[in-house]
Amino acid sequence: MQTERSITIEDVALAAGVSRAAVSKVIRDAYGVSPQMRARVEAAINELGYRPRAAARAMRGSSFTIGVEIPTVHNHFFSKIIDGATTALVDTRYQVIIAPADPHHDEGPQAIEALADRQVDGIVAISSRVPQTWLEKLAVRVPLVMIGRHHQAEHYDTLVGDDVLGAELAVQHLFELGHRRIVHLTLDEGRGAAPGTPHMMRVVGYRQKMADLGLEPEIVWVKPVQGESLQAARDLLSRVDAPVGILAGHDELALEVLQAVAERGLTAAQASVVGYDDTDVAAHPMISLTSVNQSGTQMGAIAVRLLLERIAGRTASAHEVLTPRVMARNSSASPAHEPEGSHH
Amino acid sequence: MQTERSITIEDVALAAGVSRAAVSKVIRDAYGVSPQMRARVEAAINELGYRPRAAARAMRGSSFTIGVEIPTVHNHFFSKIIDGATTALVDTRYQVIIAPADPHHDEGPQAIEALADRQVDGIVAISSRVPQTWLEKLAVRVPLVMIGRHHQAEHYDTLVGDDVLGAELAVQHLFELGHRRIVHLTLDEGRGAAPGTPHMMRVVGYRQKMADLGLEPEIVWVKPVQGESLQAARDLLSRVDAPVGILAGHDELALEVLQAVAERGLTAAQASVVGYDDTDVAAHPMISLTSVNQSGTQMGAIAVRLLLERIAGRTASAHEVLTPRVMARNSSASPAHEPEGSHH
């Protein structure tokens, strides 16, 4: 069954009465084919239903495939990035393939390497744990754009939201509402709390802004383990007597905090929550989560643009920073104005 | 820069003082290599940091890559399937690559074909629009498992939730709560409302159960266009005077309905909503959406198992049906017991 030989370039060449090289030129839109030959070849291609094999093409030329590595399929922020990337690739000959890093096995570079092994023409990756030296080495072989890196690299491009500013804006938002106790709940990613990661930069921005405002910083670190964040949120809220503002490291965390808030029947005036990433669910009226938007879709699109530039020959490295903005919604409110009752 | 030649099997063979064939056998765990040779080769591989290229391997043997096609990256039900699939592939030599079908361009087979072009060893696809004849043809060349197909095919495996039963259970649930007006809001997928798709089978189950209960069926068809479903939900609710139960075709639709319900300040007792797929967000206490669970994660795992069986040589086609169950939550309630007030 599975042994049926499929149509190759040879079959097309035979059918069209030309050489394989000629067919190759036609399918690559390469220079130097007469209109008649092109017509004959295209007719043969359609008739036979020929499709070039990416694997064979990749051996000599391009695979016309862009690889996108994402940390997990469960954080919807990455869905936005993928959406931007695929949309940016419409009308090009490139196809996106996505490699999710195995969340259970925690292997950073593995998914990226798997993409490289598959001879993609370029890689967009989102990973804060892979060391720069490793990336530089990889980038010498394959065009690479990293999302969420605050440094400018030598051989690859970097693209990042201004996480310091984002956290500052979030604190500012809570402060302006009237909050004075503002807690930052964030991920303890280990590795000496990897400096320079988006989450750490948000911590930096948080600390900075709190200092500016003369407020006491208060950080709750959460291990990225199932259930840890919900428990941490519950613990935090069990000690709440006065109003508190909570800046969560990202929306997934914020949703856990909201769950704990709902469980205790607290209002936004008592416990205001701000997330980060502005994922789709944040805008749902039943969630209505205030969140810092860092333009995920646009990030995906820009990453692809940078990558295509690299594939086209650019070697100087680029570093782009996107400006975040606070999307204020109902999860954050002024502690001054208590509503008629807790909203159950 | 990008021209640095990377390590090939030849380099390893030279370093280890053996033939390329020997190296090939070692990396494939093939029969017939002495322990010493294996040791020498493995040492050389590690020293040189050799990684076999999937493209080259695919020319003769396997690419050790499984392709998963999903309709869109925005429906979180598909995230579950991917999760199940990747988890099932841990500890195998296979890597998953995902190809999202372009939602804007609506091209069904294109993403699947792109995977086939990339010489994956097998494909798991979720698509209700691709004709069976097309799939049969493809399946002759590459092992294929289709999720969400109610027919048994000849050359590929099919795996599906019992959508008729799922819809029946949902209607039953609403009926038992006390609802008598039960509306089904579902997607109008065109193509003569493609019979046999999961959504159409849910319509069948809905109609059947309504008839059994002696109730009047009432179906609202929604075009899969941005904003259409929300508008339809608003229209539906604007005419609500007596309690209504609404079965949405899937959770994404249900979320829109919930939004409309929230906008009008209706309670679950006035407008009960049931979704389908039981995506993560449904369980969030602020959403608490009653939903039909069809074991997405398990589907992904089973699909991979079936695919590996096919890759291993099975040719007889399999057809598996999963039994759904209703996850009752707060979005559905008895119309008899009005709570103290609308929950804003």
Added chain:
DNA sequence: CTGAAAGCGCTTACAG
């Protein structure tokens, strides 16, 4: 403009 030939990095029979 067109094609014959070499080669990409592997695996696969086939000898030894």
Added chain:
DNA sequence: CTGAAAGCGCTTACAG
């Protein structure tokens, strides 16, 4: 157990 040779389906210089 080990290796030399052929070949997978393309693209790429290079002649013509």
